[in-house]
Amino acid sequence: MNRSSEHLRDEELGDSLTRAQQGHVDHCTDCAHRRSAILAVQEAVRALPRTAEPPAAAMALLENPAKAQRPWSKRRWLIVAIGSATAVAAVVLFVTLRSGHHAPMKDDLAQEIALDHLHYEHNTNAAEVSGSPDQIGDYFAQTLQRRPRLAPLEAATVVGGKRCRIGGEWSALIWLERAGRWLSLFSMPQDAVASRGCVRASGVNVCGVADPHGGSRVLAGNLPDAEMLRLLDESME
Amino acid sequence: MDRDLLARALRPLVPELTSFARWLVGSVQEADDLVHEVVLRALENAETIDDPTRLRAWLFRTARYTRVDIFRAGVARSRLLVLEGGIGELEDAAVPTDPVPAILDRVDVEKALAKLPEIARAAVLLADLWQFSYDEVATILEIPVGTVRSRLARARARLAQLLLTEAANRAAGGDS
Numbered sequence: 001m002n003r004s005s006e007h008l009r010d011e012e013l014g015d016s017l018t019r020a021q022q023g024h025v026d027h028c029t030d031c032a033h034r035r036s037a038i039l040a041v042q043e044a045v046r047a048l049p050r051t052a053e054p055p056a057a058a059m060a061l062l063e064n065p066a067k068a069q070r071p072w073s074k075r076r077w078l079i080v081a082i083g084s085a086t087a088v089a090a091v092v093l094f095v096t097l098r099s100g101h102h103a104p105m106k107d108d109l110a111q112e113i114a115l116d117h118l119h120y121e122h123n124t125n126a127a128e129v130s131g132s133p134d135q136i137g138d139y140f141a142q143t144l145q146r147r148p149r150l151a152p153l154e155a156a157t158v159v160g161g162k163r164c165r166i167g168g169e170w171s172a173l174i175w176l177e178r179a180g181r182w183l184s185l186f187s188m189p190q191d192a193v194a195s196r197g198c199v200r201a202s203g204v205n206v207c208g209v210a211d212p213h214g215g216s217r218v219l220a221g222n223l224p225d226a227e228m229l230r231l232l233d234e235s236m237e
Numbered sequence: 238m239d240r241d242l243l244a245r246a247l248r249p250l251v252p253e254l255t256s257f258a259r260w261l262v263g264s265v266q267e268a269d270d271l272v273h274e275v276v277l278r279a280l281e282n283a284e285t286i287d288d289p290t291r292l293r294a295w296l297f298r299t300a301r302y303t304r305v306d307i308f309r310a311g312v313a314r315s316r317l318l319v320l321e322g323g324i325g326e327l328e329d330a331a332v333p334t335d336p337v338p339a340i341l342d343r344v345d346v347e348k349a350l351a352k353l354p355e356i357a358r359a360a361v362l363l364a365d366l367w368q369f370s371y372d373e374v375a376t377i378l379e380i381p382v383g384t385v386r387s388r389l390a391r392a393r394a395r396l397a398q399l400l401l402t403e404a405a406n407r408a409a410g411g412d413s
Contacts, residue, residue: 040400059248
């Protein structure tokens with residue numbers, strides 16, 4: 001059967017072409033047989049069931065379309081579960097890192113230092129000693145039996161100092177003033193600083209480093225972390 | 238289209254969609270899941286469906302590609318999934334001149350259909366069973382109309398050959 005015959009069957013030819021093609025088919029036995037074969041096939045396919053019993057769940061959706069919602073698949077639950085577990089693990093890790101061995105010092109120690117700083121802030125009357133760094137060093141050498149190193153600090157003035165108990169140990173507290181800001185430098189005999197860094201306590205920035213000459217050194221005040229740590233390093237040079 | 242309006246338009250179409258789904262996937266359960274998914278997608282996209290006259294073709298087309306989405310892992314065996322390939326074997330299909338029996342057994346027809354390449358089977362079913370226009374078949378199968386015509390012609394010719402063979406086997410007392 002040629003393409004024109006297919007178009008004839010599909011009723012897509014114009015009137016004149018239809019007449020011409022029909023005329024050919026009427027006198028062509030093979031064509032007629034082929035055509036009837038195709039029609040028989042189409043009829044046979046058309047006789048197959050067109051419909052099937054629809055699923056109740058789908059029909060229920062159509063009964064109440066406003067409430068149609070996608071059921072959560074097991075896979076989607078699995079993705080959510082894995083995502084949640086990952087998020088929890090990330091939070092736990094973050095908290096661990098923040099509060100664990102990576103924190104420069106224990107929270108209660110930072111809190112104690114911050115409160116001391118706030119208590120004596122701008123209170124020069126509380127000073128047990130004032131004068132040059134050497135004079136202050138001499139005072140602590142006599143009273144604490146150790147002499148905290150206090151190198152000259154850039155653009156910072158030594159105001160005075162006193163002894164204080166921090167973490168149950170007698171420490172040297174030296175007050176500094178830098179650009180109108182009060183800083184408290186604590187030289188402690190114990191290894192209270194686990195790692196170099198800063199924490200916030202009572203609104204005060206508390207930064208600590210291990211003192212290479214022994215013990216720990218902490219600076220409390222309200223300067224940026226980098227500047228606080230730089231001052232700490234300078235004070236020990 | 239409003240969801241309620243769409244739901245009303247969908248209801249009479251779902252039995253046909255279910256039949257199509259059963260040709261698409263291997264089991265009644267999977268077909269039902271597919272129909273459910275297609276109905277859900279239709280409702281979710283109600284606002285984008287604005288022409289009710291195209292809804293039927295939209296459903297069949299969505300069923301076809303949704304079936305690919307859902308069962309991509311190959312969990313279900315499809316009778317229509319792989320819509321490419323195998324068509325080359327119809328190149329030499331010629332319409333037989335021997336008369337095809339007027340009354341054909343449904344099982345024979347289904348067996349003959351099963352022997353067609355999937356793209357050809359889909360085209361025959363969409364055009365001859367569900368009476369979609371060639372344009373609609375082209376839309377559903379995402380192939381050009383010209384391709385639909387050629388594949389239909391070859392598929393019907395092959396189907397006629399297969400049915401004749403089947404009838405001959407039956408007459409000879411054999412089975413294919």
